[in-house]
Amino acid sequence: MEKGGGSSRFDLGSSSLPCDLSLDIVSLLEASDVCSLGSCSRFWQGLCASDSVWIALYKRRWPSAVSDLGALPSQGCKTFYINKHKKLxxxxxxxxxxxxxxxxxxxxxxxxxxKAISDLGSMELGFKDVQLFLFRREHNVLLNLIGLHYCIFSLDIPPVDVMEVLESCQVSEQQVCVSWFMLGRWFYGFRLPDEHRSRIVSLTELAMGKEGEVLGVLNRGAIHEVLRVQITTVATS
Structure with missing residues (x-):
């Protein structure tokens, strides 16, 4: 607190906390915030470039790819993290x-x-990657849907966590129309006409399991009795 000034100032040039505690706190930040903090002073620059910070960030973002770290990368963990981000x-x-x-x-x-979902799976995308690259309001809703599907079936993310991110990214109310054609059933020796079904659903309804039939059709694709499945964007006001 400044004398007589009535306002407080924080000294970003150093930290009064023990170094290991400062590292633990910095490791809880997002990568972009760590980079911003590192530009405040030489002290924070050194702290935010620490391998321990970037190892923690790497493990949190790509928990299934921790083995990639192996021995500490020769170029440093920060560079290793950034290169992986750029590659993805x-x-x-x-x-x-x-x-x-x-x-x-x-x-x-x-x-x-x-196929798009399969391609994402081959990259071993994490939940944070989906948020950064696919859950964006300016994207086509089909990309939002692909990200949602990947989170549910490939990453097993709990619905409540998916919903929280959809809402924060302002895409939860985006809608698609899913249409599918089913082979007509046999009835007393006669095959009935093929059936056409269609649903307009929001990403919220799909994420929370309110449209399980639609999500099941999307996940199985055109197999067995389902002849064709088509997904169409729906304009929202």
Whole structure:
């Protein structure tokens, strides 16, 4: 507190906390915040560049890829983290371009949809990656849906956690129309006409399991009695 000034100032040039405690606190921040803090002073620059900080960030973002760290990377853990982020960003960008190409008419066949999800799985994307790259309001809702599907079926993220992120990214009320055609049933030796079903659903309804049939159709694709599945964007006001 400044004498007579009535206002408080924080000295960002150093920390009065023990170094190990400061490292623990910094490790709880997001990577972007760590980089910002590191630009405040030489003290914080050194602390925020510590391998222990970036190892913690790496483990939190990519828990299934911890083995990639192995021995400490020769280029330093911060550089290793940033390079992995850039590599994933480039790979996801290719998937996004493909999805936009497949859905130029506003609709996409389920085969392409499932291929996009499979491609994401081969990259071993984490939950944070989906938030950064796919849960973006400016994106086509089909990309939001692909990210949602990946979180539920590939990452097993609890619905409440998915919903929290959808809301924070302002995409929870985005809607799609899912249409599927089913082989007509046999009735006393006669096959009935093929059935057409269609649902308009929001990402919230899918995330919270309120439209389990639709999510099941999307996950299985066009197999057995389901002849065709198509996903169409729905304009929202």
């Amino acid at each position: 960003a480039s790979a996801v960008s290719d998937v996004i371009k493909s999805v936009l190409e497949w859905s130029k008419s506003g609709s996409m066949e389920v085969g392409y949809y499932l």
